[in-house]
Amino acid sequence: MTSLASTDAPAATQAETRRWPRVSIGTIIANLALLFLVLLWTFPTAGLLISSVRDKDQLAVSGWWTALTPxxxxxxxxxxxxxxxxxxxxxxxxxxxxxxxxxxxxxxxxxxxxxxxxxxxxxxxxxxxxxxxxxxxxxxxxxxxxxxxxxxxxxxxxxxxxxxxPPRFTLDNYATVLATSGIAQSFINSIAVAIPATVIPILVAAFAAYALAWMNFPGRGLMVAVVVGLLVVPLQMSLIPLLRMYNGIAGAFGQDSKGYLGVWLAHTAFGLPLAIYLLRNYMAGLPREIMESARIDGASHFQIFTGMILPLSFPALASFAIFQFLWIWNDLLVALVFLGAQDDKVVLTGRLVNLLGTQGDNWELLTAGAFISIVVPLIVFFSLQRYFVRGLLAGSVK
Structure with a gap:
């Protein structure tokens, strides 16, 4: 009987250990810190959304956290x-x-x-x-x-x-801000700026990254070093020289210097170093055997790039697309410099600044306009977020 009890006790202890895995203190702290960051990011967004659909009289006298109480x-x-x-x-x-x-x-x-x-x-x-x-x-x-x-x-x-x-919720705030403040036109302007200025650097950087990763030519190492060095160049220091250069070229061809082409090229120039850096490191980490097999089969560099490299590099492309789109969507400085303050070309961030000056007392309009400005970035981020971490890590660690 004694030997039977001593044999069963360790088995029970092992079963209990398997049933209740041990969790380290570090894991608990990391999860709590992650939860804190999620809540820290979610609360302001939820407050902005709730405030944007509240009745303007109730919004003026109480905070968004009281929206469900009389x-x-x-x-x-x-x-x-x-x-x-x-x-x-x-x-x-x-x-x-x-x-x-x-x-x-x-x-x-x-x-x-x-x-x-x-x-x-x-x-x-x-x-x-x-x-x-x-x-x-x-x-x-x-x-x-x-x-x-x-x-x-x-x-x-x-x-x-x-x-x-009682609590009152309405969409009148959105109807008012879209109909009377010019937000709708500015929303279209931001789309017209952000989409081409995101697609163009991705296309250019993808070709450049493939060449720097898989093609042998003189000066390749120097070009990689130059790209890495351009990552630390501040936008404010290069913005005015770039504007003068563009104005000179546009004037030589008789074109208006305040147009979408200028802001597209500016965002492309500022986004290319990061795009090339991320994509080059990602493509360099792809299996060499795939490329060698394709070359043995007679595939050219262009065929390898379009048929193999681009599909395999989608996580890195999505990661940079998120970065570039969010930066352009939230940009005000470059848009003001290259588009000016013309009312028909003001982007969404510029329109919100104008609303803050003209509608500073109408909080319901400001909250509705602000939430309209973050809807598209939220959609872009959540639709591509599963590729975000993979692409980002692949572009920074080989």
Whole structure:
């Protein structure tokens, strides 16, 4: 019996170990840090989306985190004049509704006769008035001001109340900002800038990366070193010389220097070093046996590049496409320099800056415009994100 118990105990311990794998402290910390970063990125985005579909009156008085709870505001209204009274059984009564135009779905929670005590009584209760008589306010805002003597006042006294309203969501903010602020035209302008300025450097860099990775020619190592060196050149230092060069070429051919061609070429020039670096390192890491087999079969460099290298390099291409598209979409400096401030060519970032200056008090329009500006980058990122890490690591580590 003793030997049987001693034999079963280790087996039970091993089964328990297999059932509950040990997790290191480092793994827990890494997962918590990742969760913190996800929440840190998600909360502002969720807040922007919720704010963009909230009613403008509720957005002005409460934060987005209260969007699912009724909003409460303090208000004031005047009771009826003396000439609005009616006499019923010897009692003079003035009736009305203190919500007035605010009555869409709102309810009165409390009221008072002075600003110092707004919630002196709850809805349905009665308070004495300093002008005589007493007033009763119902939750729907209707009131009755009763007095044993006739009312003689020409202007009704103020009554203060706390009104609550249920959460209200609407797409009117988007309709307004698209119809009146020029956001729709700027959205099209940003698309017209971002798509060609993303595709052109990818095409050029793919050919250059293949040549630097698999073709032998004099000066190849020097060209790779130059590409790596160009990665550290700041945009601000080279922007003005590039603009002067482009203006000179455009003027020689009689072309307008403020056009889409200039901004496409500028973004292509600034994006090529990173594109060539990522794609060259990725292509250099592809199996050499595949290329040698293709050459034995008589394939040319162009056939190898289009039929084998490009399909295998899609993760790296997608990784750079995300980088380039997001940078161009969020760019303002290059667009202003090469497109100018013409209203029909302002990109989305420039339009949002204008909205901030002209609609600074209309938060509902600013939030709607800002969320419109991030919809396309979110779609691009989430549609290509499965290739992002693979392409990025392959371009940085061989």
């Amino acid at each position: 909003s409460v505001t303090q208000n004031a209204a005047r009771l009826g004049r003396g000439d609005e009274q009616v006499e019923e059984n010897g009692t003079f009564i003035i009736r009305g509704n203190i919500l007035g135009e605010l009555g869409s779905g709102r309810t009165v929670e409390a009221f008072g006769t002075t600003n110092a005590d707004v919630a002196a009584a709850e809805a349905g209760e009665t308070l004495p008035m300093r002008a005589g008589g007493e007033v009763t306010v119902a939750s729907d805002g209707s009131y009755e001001w009763r007095s044993a003597t006739a009312f003689t006042h020409s202007a009704g006294p103020r009554i203060y109340f706390v009104a609550g309203s």
